[in-house]
Amino acid sequence: MTDVNQLLADVDHRHLDALEEEAIFILREVAASFERPGLLFSSGKDSCVVLHLAEKAFKMKNAEGKLEGKLPFPLVHVDTGHNFPEVIEFRERRVKEIGERLIVAHMEDSIKRGTVRLAHPLESRNGHQTVTLLEAIEDNRFDCLIGGARRDEEKARAKERIFSHRDSFGQWQPKEQRPELWNLFNTRIKPGEHFRAFPISNWTELDVWLYIARENIPLPNIYFKHPRQVMRRKGLLVPLTDVTPALEGETIETVDVRFRTVGDMTCTCPVESDAANPADIVAETLHVTVSERGATRMDDRTSEASMERRKKEGYF
Amino acid sequence: MTTVTHNEAREELAHKALRFLTAGSVDDGKSTLIGRLLFDSRAILADQLDALEKRAAGAPIDLSLLTDGLEAEREQGITIDVAYRYFATKTRKFIIADAPGHEQYTRNMVTAAAGSDAAVVLVDITKIDWKASPVPLLAQTRRHSLLAHLLRVPNIVFAINKLDAIEQDTETAFNNVKASLEAFAAQAGIDSKGVIPVSALRGDNVTTPSANWPWYKGPTLLQVLEELPPSDERHDGALLHPVQYVTRDSVGEGEASASGTGHQYRAFWGRIAHGAVKAGDEVQMFPSGQTAIVAEVRHSALVVDSCEAGQSAGIVLDRQVDVSRGDWIHTPGSIKPTDSFTATLAWLDTEPAVVGRKYWVRHGNRWVQARITSIDNRLDIHTLEDRDAGELAVNEIGRVQIQTQQPLPVEPYLDNRVGGALIVVDPTTNRTSGALLVKAA
Secondary structure, three states: OOOHHHHHHOOOOOHHHHHHHHHHHHHHHHHOOOOOEEOOOOOOOOHHHHHHHHHHHHOOEEEOEEEOOOOOEEEEEEEEEEEEEEEHHHHHHHHHHOOOOOOEEEEEHHHOOOOOOOOOOOOOOOOOOOHHHHHHHHHHHEEEEOOOOOOOOOOOHHHHHEEEEEOOOOOEEEHHHHHHHOOOOOOOOOOEEEEEEEEOOOOOHHHHHHHHHHHOOOOOOOOOOEEEEEEEEEOOOOOOOOOOOOOOOOOOOEEEEHHHHHHHOOOEEEOOOOOOHHHHHHHHHHHOOOHHHHHHHHHOOOOOOOOHHHOOOOOO | OOOOOOOHHHHHHHOOOOOEEEEEOOOOOOOHHHHHHHOOOOOOHHHHHHHHHHHHHHOOHHHHHHHOOOOOHEEEEEOOEEEEEEEEEOOOOOEEEEOOOHHHHHHHHHHHHHOOEEEEEEEHHHHHHHHHOOOOOOOHHHHHHHHHOOOOOOEEEEEEEOOOHOOOHHHHHHHHHHHHHHHHHHHOOOOOEEEEOEEOOOOEEEOOOOOOOOOOOOOOOHHHHOOOOOOOOEEOOOOOEEEEEEEEEOOOOOOOOOOOOOOOOOOEEEEOEEHHHHHHEEEEEEEEOOOOOOOOOOEEOEEEOOOEEEOOOEEEEOOOOOOOOOEEOOOOOOOEEEEEEEEEEEEEOOOOOOOOOEEEEEEOOOEEEEEEEEEEEEEEOOOOOEEEOOOEOOOOOOEEEEEEEEEOOOOOOOOHHHHHHHEEOOOOOOEEEEEEEEEEE
């Protein structure tokens, strides 16, 4: 196992400090500019980092080293109903630990309402999240949702502003983005419109892991090495679950894996890995040859513009 | 880390990633240059390369596709909006803002410039008559250099691209264009940090020295970038602290705390524009004019000794004063609020700027109404001369007089980006219509 302390001694912390400073500024800007913000919390590593930054922005450490105070917004999770059980367990535990309010928007409710219609029962639910998310925004009258998206993830994300305006249909209009000048964010909206705010826009996957290691941020255990039953399919390791069964002729193997991203079970794949702690993952990330999404997502591969199209429909 | 000393903090800020933008006209090869920088510094991963190879179908891969991330961009083969890219070398981290060259998207170029420490202005040698004397530069080269300069991007580097397309006399071609660029820079007051001959397509002088042009003895583009300093905040002088957000402590009241004097106390958070703050300092509030003593300074969930420019500080005062978001905390007597000032206005909206109309402007964390009382002139980007102007249309830059509904503690932009920058917002559409840079109060 890589020694965390040794790793952190070698890291240039000034870069992480500058990223933290910027993220905290953005989080306070959301709290100050909007009446009903929310923080999207999927329990994925990026949203765990944003949650940690929010605690640093709005709470104070007491003599025992415990953070005191409340966040000025609730956490929001769009639950597709196809989450890894370890992730939901983590979500419940973490929310309880920090004593914050969690709003869960269930895709099952959208399916019952008929606003989401699945083509077949095992269809990937990832794309349908948009409907449930937009319904949650309307129901809770959110005017800004904070997300953990990073510009290094994907080409369409690289184009998005830190404060991203969404029209009354929740849509992103890439050609109509507001210029973003200095730190003078234009957050003015009309009724029905809202914003998405991305405090860690400028972080890379490596920055995120270094920061997790430095700040000792809790994560769901599936981010670290564990044995899992998988099938090898089109260069990906497809996890064996109720919603992703083995296809005819496929062999089920048990492999030591970890997840690089955590999303809907129907479209998220782990990678083979021996990394048991954040420092191991930093060491692995330094030598990685495949991007985060390329290694782990079944659905982003369908078209070069799939993320952009989903975002135009209101995906976060 | 429980306390942050001035020296540590200063060092911290000196080692931020270098943020730079690439500017230049359409098809000058900006996206290819960025693709080249990412490719040569191995910031491209196998699956991303795979996708490019598939698209190329056997032909050499098109590096520009690494950054043109929108469907419309790929359809039209141009860059529409700013894309941000990340790469690192052994000595430096970089954030690139890939800005579009099309005149109709100048607003996005301005967006990229406002946050950048450096600009790489690309000059496409195949589009200019390099045999003429002097060599005439393209309007977009001038416009982008001037915009970057006006927005006080501190370092401007010129890269003369596509020199590989010239078969003979590459050295003469380079020297002629270089002379023209240097004359233009001198005339405009731009402190050029270098003129470099490159081929983004082939990789000459981008990250490795060119074997094709042995006459060039200077540094590669990457070497120049590695040595540029990121813009530094001013830690000296008077404190200027824009109040961004106010928290009220829900715990600790009446406990052993500097300000636990029986009333519920508040922390005023904001990113310090210049100067520093520590407990015991006397400060004044704008606009109330009240004074108080700093009881406690906070930073990222901790009580610290002090905070300085660039850091988000939480200031707790020793008494109840009237302060809210948009106000400023400053060294007593250090600011000169005014409700009218002269500014450079970069107009970004398709609706022209209207003299006398009420707009929203944002200065620091305060929104106030303002009107343009006159447009004194408009900059002719071809001649760099001031022209009389009744209005400013999209992508034009001029000198204007501004009147605000309340006095603001504005400072010349040249002295301080925070005190000297404002955005103009159309009250009907909410569009960000202009960028104001204060010349003089």
